[in-house]
Amino acid sequence: MTSTRTNEGSEPDVLDVVGVGFGPSNLALAIAIEEHNATCDPNERIHARFVERQDRFAWHPGMLLDGATMQIAFPKDLVTFRNPASTYSFFSYLFDKGRLVDFVNHQTFFPSRHEFNDYLQWAAGRVDADVRYGVEVTGITGAGSADGTVDEFTVQVSDGEVLRTRNVVVGAGLRERLPEWATPSPRCFHNHRFLFHLEKLPELRHQRFVVLGAGQSAAEVVQYLHRNFPEAEVHSVFSRYGYSPADDSPYANRIFDPATVDEFHGTTPEERERLLSMHKGTNYSVVDIELINELYTIEYQEIVRGRRRLFMRKASDIAKVVDGPDGIEVSVRSNLDGLTDILTCDAMVLATGFTPTPLREILGDLAPAGDVVTEVERDYRLPTAPNVRAGIYLQGGTEKTHGLTASLLSNVAVRAGEILGSIVVRRSARDDVGRVEASTGVDSTSNEFATSEA
Ligand SMILES: Cc1cc2nc3c(=O)[nH]c(=O)nc-3n(C[C@H](O)[C@H](O)[C@H](O)COP(=O)(O)OP(=O)(O)OC[C@H]3O[C@@H](n4cnc5c(N)ncnc54)[C@H](O)[C@@H]3O)c2cc1C
Missing domain, CATH: 3.50.50.60 (FAD/NAD(P)-binding domain)
Known part of the structure; x- marks a missing residue:
């Protein structure tokens, strides 16, 4: 079964974002985009579409066991660490459901997984996002100008649709091991x-x-x-x-803080390995x-x-x-x-664990050699060849570069904001380049904007 939720307004030929998967990570991104679009200049709106294999939003439905509770505190929801005033917080959900007071009386930071799944479904049902359910992304290829510059990707969807986009955000989750x-x-x-x-x-x-x-x-x-x-x-x-x-003691728990991502990404690969191995016991x-x-x-x-x-x-x-x-x-x-x-x-x-979904299955030749992700930019972008101006962002699979939160919920709110920020900044940079080219007739694909960081 295929079903769709769409946002209002006409869609451009080339999207800004195609999200692969619509689990909590890309749901958090969809909310960040909605909140950005609500306040930005109309021509700075981000047009996104998400493709989700499941028929509807569901968070690990095969493990929604009675009595199982969350392994993270509820304020690490889809939005609060990025925007505490968001209407998509777990508190907003509780208020909407008429359970805020009862929940507080419960005196817990750790709701049941049933309740958190209900929260996620509530958010997925409210967000103004274009989501194609019941279909999957089967391949992505680069496309662009005759001079070899890759300005966009074409995304193949299992129902035959082909999407054009300037950025792909892979939020495909984990694979059973x-x-x-x-x-x-x-x-x-x-x-x-x-x-x-x-x-x-x-x-x-x-x-x-x-x-x-x-x-x-x-x-x-x-x-x-x-x-x-x-x-x-x-x-x-x-x-x-x-x-x-x-180990969820307070000092060890700091390994999951949003600010830790800066420290972790900024240090040497050897130090990252040491910390990952030392703090494995948190997860x-x-x-x-x-x-x-x-x-x-x-x-x-x-x-x-x-x-x-x-x-x-x-x-x-x-x-x-x-x-x-x-x-x-x-x-x-x-x-x-x-x-x-x-x-x-x-x-x-x-119950033998998970591994990140192999990128090659989604990105084909655009995936890193050997499908081993060892380098990812701080803004979660895969390094690409200088001629590739379109962006591939990873939500997950970045444990070796960004730390233990890669496959968890702890940092989804902040990470979504950072990815969106990068996409917005890089688009303005590209638009500026386009404007310079149009007014001067100079090809600027090799200037600093072509590879600039957000
Ligand atoms: C039972 C269980 C309990 C957990 N509990 C916690 C917890 O308490 N706290 C915590 O921090 N983490 C927990 N986790 C870790 C979990 O990874 C995160 O909670 C969260 O699911 C990550 O969200 P995500 O969107 O990155 O990935 P996912 O939730 O896995 O979502 C990825 C989505 O992408 C879709 N998809 C994959 N490939 C394609 C494709 N090619 N095309 C289209 N769609 C595709 C999938 O169908 C899926 O819906 C738990 C994991 C499990 C399995």
Whole structure:
């Protein structure tokens, strides 16, 4: 199904922005554009279109588990750190829904993921943005003048439409990471679409699940299965000795501050690597301490009562998997004693993390060599050849250059404002060049404006 929301007014032949994906990152950009257009000179309006694969706005719908909460404080919403007076804040949403007072009485910074998804959908439904849902971007190529200058891109959309734009903003999110040995099936699947797989699971014959991984998602899935399948055993398999808590203490949390991006981008690649590795525990393979404590309490109570359903299989790997129509046989090998247990299960959930969406799939030859993003300008623009004046901006996939917020919500508001600022400044610079060329007849593609930074 394809559906569209459009902004008012006639659209130019060449857009200023095509956004690939319409998750929170490009939604934040759409809001920043709407707010810019509301106050700028009419000829400085930014014309944007967004292309989203899903049929409607949805934020990781396969993991909207009852009781799961946000991992960031709600003021890190789509706008507040960029424009605290915006009408798109989480507080505005609560006010609109008549829940502001109740929420404040709740005394939490961490709403449920259900509520935050509802907030994001509310914002996506209100924003004056041209969004094509149910179609995807299948390729992007450079286009421009006969002298080789690339002033625009052509963007291919899966329904055959071709868009012309001066800038592309890639906000395509993350891709599921599966172990090399895994063959996805109805009984063996990544947690990202967990609820959808669960819906389709055949009748439970074995009343047993295996969950592989030791991060937040793994622990949430373990808790969900244990809670919702009261007869089933749940085996949490991981290579660590135990779940480790996420470090969200105030000083460590500064790694997610908007200003940290300046420091991080400004330092050496070696120092960035050092900091990323040192502060991995703020985000990767870690679990909220409350959830760790809840799971521990469950396990302990089961030990007391003598009826075990929750099993922590520490320092263990998956040695073999035999997937069949009636169940999946999972061999779990302990690295401590070398012994292997064979568990016949109804399903194995692979909570094995994510990687950034490969840029080559979207950008083709415009993607960096080997699809490894090691250099990105401070304004999130991919460095391009001097003849390319059109811009490719990345929302995500910039962890090595801009820090740990790259794939998170923490900085979406400020990042969207910075990208928009760069697009606006570079457009005025280009317009100035165009005006000089028109009045003097001089070709200025090689002057400073052609490669100037915002
Ligand atoms: C279960 C879960 C919980 C999380 N919780 C938190 C949290 O509490 N706090 C936090 O900071 N981060 C969290 N994250 C991290 C997450 O990456 C961010 O919350 C957020 O989703 C990033 O937004 P995004 O728009 O960059 O990417 P996404 O939300 O992934 O959106 C990208 C969109 O692009 C679309 N798309 C991809 N390719 C194409 C294409 N070629 N054409 C068209 N559309 C395309 C996708 O369909 C998708 O809708 C969580 C992640 C998961 C999986």
